[in-house]
Amino acid sequence: MVGGVYALVAVGLTLIFGVMKIVNFAQGEFVMLGMYVSWMLATFARISPYPGLLIVGAVMYALGYLVFKFLIIRVIGKPDEAFILLTLGLSIVLQNLVLVIFGAEYFSVDTPIKDKAFHMAGLSLSVPRLIAFVVALLMVTALTIMLNKTDLGRAMRATSESREVATLLGIDPIKCFTIAFAIGIVLAGIAGVLLTPMFYVFPGVGTLFNLTAFVVVVLGGMGSVPGALLGGLIIGVVEALSSTYISLDLAQLFTFLIFLAVLFLRPSGLFGEAAK
Amino acid sequence: MNPKAAKFVLPALIVVVLAIPLFVTVPYYLHIMFMIFLLATMGLGWNLIGGYGAQLSLGHSVFFAIGAYTAVLFVVYKRLTPLVGGVIGMALAVVAAVIIGLPCFRLRGPYFALATIASGEITRTLLLHFKDFTAGANGVPIPFHGNDPLFLQFSSKAEYYYLALLLLAVVFMIVRTMERAKIGRYLAAVREDQDAAESLGVKTAWVKMAAFMLSAVIVAACGVLYAFTVGYIDPDSVASVDLSIQIAVVVIVGGIGTLWGPILGAAVIVLLTELTNMYLGAVRGGASLVLYGILLIVVILVKPNGLISLFDRFWPKKQVAHGTTA
Numbered sequence: 001m002v003g004g005v006y007a008l009v010a011v012g013l014t015l016i017f018g019v020m021k022i023v024n025f026a027q028g029e030f031v032m033l034g035m036y037v038s039w040m041l042a043t044f045a046r047i048s049p050y051p052g053l054l055i056v057g058a059v060m061y062a063l064g065y066l067v068f069k070f071l072i073i074r075v076i077g078k079p080d081e082a083f084i085l086l087t088l089g090l091s092i093v094l095q096n097l098v099l100v101i102f103g104a105e106y107f108s109v110d111t112p113i114k115d116k117a118f119h120m121a122g123l124s125l126s127v128p129r130l131i132a133f134v135v136a137l138l139m140v141t142a143l144t145i146m147l148n149k150t151d152l153g154r155a156m157r158a159t160s161e162s163r164e165v166a167t168l169l170g171i172d173p174i175k176c177f178t179i180a181f182a183i184g185i186v187l188a189g190i191a192g193v194l195l196t197p198m199f200y201v202f203p204g205v206g207t208l209f210n211l212t213a214f215v216v217v218v219l220g221g222m223g224s225v226p227g228a229l230l231g232g233l234i235i236g237v238v239e240a241l242s243s244t245y246i247s248l249d250l251a252q253l254f255t256f257l258i259f260l261a262v263l264f265l266r267p268s269g270l271f272g273e274a275a276k
Numbered sequence: 277m278n279p280k281a282a283k284f285v286l287p288a289l290i291v292v293v294l295a296i297p298l299f300v301t302v303p304y305y306l307h308i309m310f311m312i313f314l315l316a317t318m319g320l321g322w323n324l325i326g327g328y329g330a331q332l333s334l335g336h337s338v339f340f341a342i343g344a345y346t347a348v349l350f351v352v353y354k355r356l357t358p359l360v361g362g363v364i365g366m367a368l369a370v371v372a373a374v375i376i377g378l379p380c381f382r383l384r385g386p387y388f389a390l391a392t393i394a395s396g397e398i399t400r401t402l403l404l405h406f407k408d409f410t411a412g413a414n415g416v417p418i419p420f421h422g423n424d425p426l427f428l429q430f431s432s433k434a435e436y437y438y439l440a441l442l443l444l445a446v447v448f449m450i451v452r453t454m455e456r457a458k459i460g461r462y463l464a465a466v467r468e469d470q471d472a473a474e475s476l477g478v479k480t481a482w483v484k485m486a487a488f489m490l491s492a493v494i495v496a497a498c499g500v501l502y503a504f505t506v507g508y509i510d511p512d513s514v515a516s517v518d519l520s521i522q523i524a525v526v527v528i529v530g531g532i533g534t535l536w537g538p539i540l541g542a543a544v545i546v547l548l549t550e551l552t553n554m555y556l557g558a559v560r561g562g563a564s565l566v567l568y569g570i571l572l573i574v575v576i577l578v579k580p581n582g583l584i585s586l587f588d589r590f591w592p593k594k595q596v597a598h599g600t601t602a
Contacts, residue, residue, distance in 0.1 A: 022386075023386040023389075023390070071573065071577070074577050075576070075577070078580075080332075080385040080386050080389075081330070081332045081389075082576055082580065084332060084386060084389055085332075085524075085525075085528055085572060085576050086572075086573060086576045086577070088521060088525075088572070089569045089570070089571075089572035089573040089576065090569070090573060091569075092521075092565055092566075092568060092569030092572070093566055093569035093570055093573065095562075095565075096562035096563070096565035096566045096569065097562070097566050099562030099565075100562045100563055100566060203562070207517075211393065211394075211397060211517075214390055214393075215394075218387075218390065247405065249401065249404055249405050250401065250405055252397065252401050253398060253401045253402070253405070256394045256397055256398050256401070257398070259390075259391075259394050260379070260391060260394055260395075260398075263379075263383060263387055263390070263391050263394075264379045264382070264383075
């Protein structure tokens with residue numbers, strides 16, 4: 001079920017990649033920021049994570065917008081390396097800025113439903129995980145509808161197909177990039193909120209998701225929203241199975257082996273359109 | 277560098293660097309210099325593939341870890357001198373470079389970077405998993421038997437300082453020779469346009485592999501030296517993604533695809549980190565890394581050719597010849 005959360009992190013990443021053709025190495029850090037905002041709301045304003053979703057979403061949108069306007073926009077059109085390194089630098093700054101401000105302590109958010117679980121056919125399913133999964137599913141559906149049915153979504157897809165042609169058709173590619181990037185960050189933030197009832201909040205938590213999110217995105221096909229959902233679920237299952245039946249500390253190994261296998265055998269992923 | 281400057285600046289620099297341990301005996305300062313030399317050497321090695329070949333590798337910790345672990349485990353289990361164990365480690369690093377390179381060089385752009393990160397993480401996971409052999413997360417301390425050059429053990433820091441300096445000088449000369457030899461031009465061709473290079477008869481796969489292998493040997497040698505200087509290794513210190521990233525960042529901050537860039541980058545980054553730790557470390561951890569990240573971002577946005585390009589006007593010709601279009 002943690003696969004649902006992986007999917008949510010990955011959907012944000014894949015949206016940014018799909019529209020802008022760039023990989024955001026700081027995605028995990030935005031998840032971490034979402035967790036901190038959610039924790040602050042819970043601790044200082046007594047707003048529990050789920051109603052706080054909207055506030056976190058708004059905060060993350062603003063943050064994504066600012067990051068785009070001040071940093072990302074300057075490397076558009078430059079080689080991939082510039083973008084990889086820029087977002088790597090951003091991830092180092094964010095992670096350590098949080099460390100400087102909040103220290104290295106582990107925080108946790110208490111919610112009344114934290115330890116509740118459904119029991120069904122011998123399986124137990126914790127409520128926060130179920131909520132995370134359902135919200136992930138809703139977000140992916142909403143995103144798919146937006147991409148396919150609204151003018152903005154169509155403009156984004158056109159930009160992703162060909163920036164030049166989109167410009168000729170009167171679409172402002174920079175505007176599309178801005179919105180896609182900001183939405184990608186919002187999705188990361190929402191994933192963070194959904195994670196706070198299950199995970200400790202600490203500065204390095206984002207790195208746990210960064211690499212996994214890449215794996216999920218590549219597995220599903222870079223830029224494919226349903227692919228990210230399916231990839232997230234597959235990786236969630238793989239991790240659960242390998243840590244239960246083989247060895248807890250080898251769970252990550254299998255994730256990475258799958259990742260390499262997909263990269264080498266089918267770089268376009270399960271749903272990708274011949275990308276290389 | 278124009279001849280005039282080279283005549284004075286370079287010899288003066290060499291004399292100063294050689295003389296430092298005669299006057300400075302505080303181990304901490306010597307260790308800072310040691311780290312600058314070591315990172316500069318790794319940067320020069322990384323630059324072969326990451327800079328001259330423009331293949332952004334974020335997995336060089338694999339080679340560092342292989343060098344360090346091979347040499348240390350041979351000492352621990354077989355009491356074999358690291359002078360031999362280190363060479364075996366460097367050979368294994370070449371094997372690893374082939375295993376990683378063969379499939380990864382077919383990938384381009386972000387895919388290559390991601391695949392090298394995954395290779396690094398797989399190495400770290402394996403080191404953590406095979407606890408009986410590698411001691412897992414506990415790490416391996418190297419038993420100290422007093423001064424013993426054969427086992428790279430010295431009671432003062434100065435020996436390590438000179439060893440690192442020697443390694444840096446040797447690698448510098450190797451890279452300088454390569455830069456001017458055929459393979460350097462081939463690499464430049466791969467960097468500018470891989471497809472065009474291929475169509476002109478450059479065996480791009482072979483060129484990249486050769487550069488990658490050499491770069492692996494250099495970084496593995498650094499791993500060996502690091503292990504015996506610090507006297508202890510664990511997966512987090514020698515096989516982390518952060519290390520891989522740091523090797524790349526040193527070169528990018530200094531000047532990618534240049535000979536002096538990695539050295540400048542190593543000096544700037546190590547001094548920046550140590551100074552902030554010294555003055556701000558007591559307040560909060562993390563401050564030095566914030567500055568390190570900001571430095572990387574600023575360099576990418578403002579000086580994509582690295583800090584070395586600030587010196588361009590002193591020796592304009594040389595920089596053009598190396599063509600550092602990032």
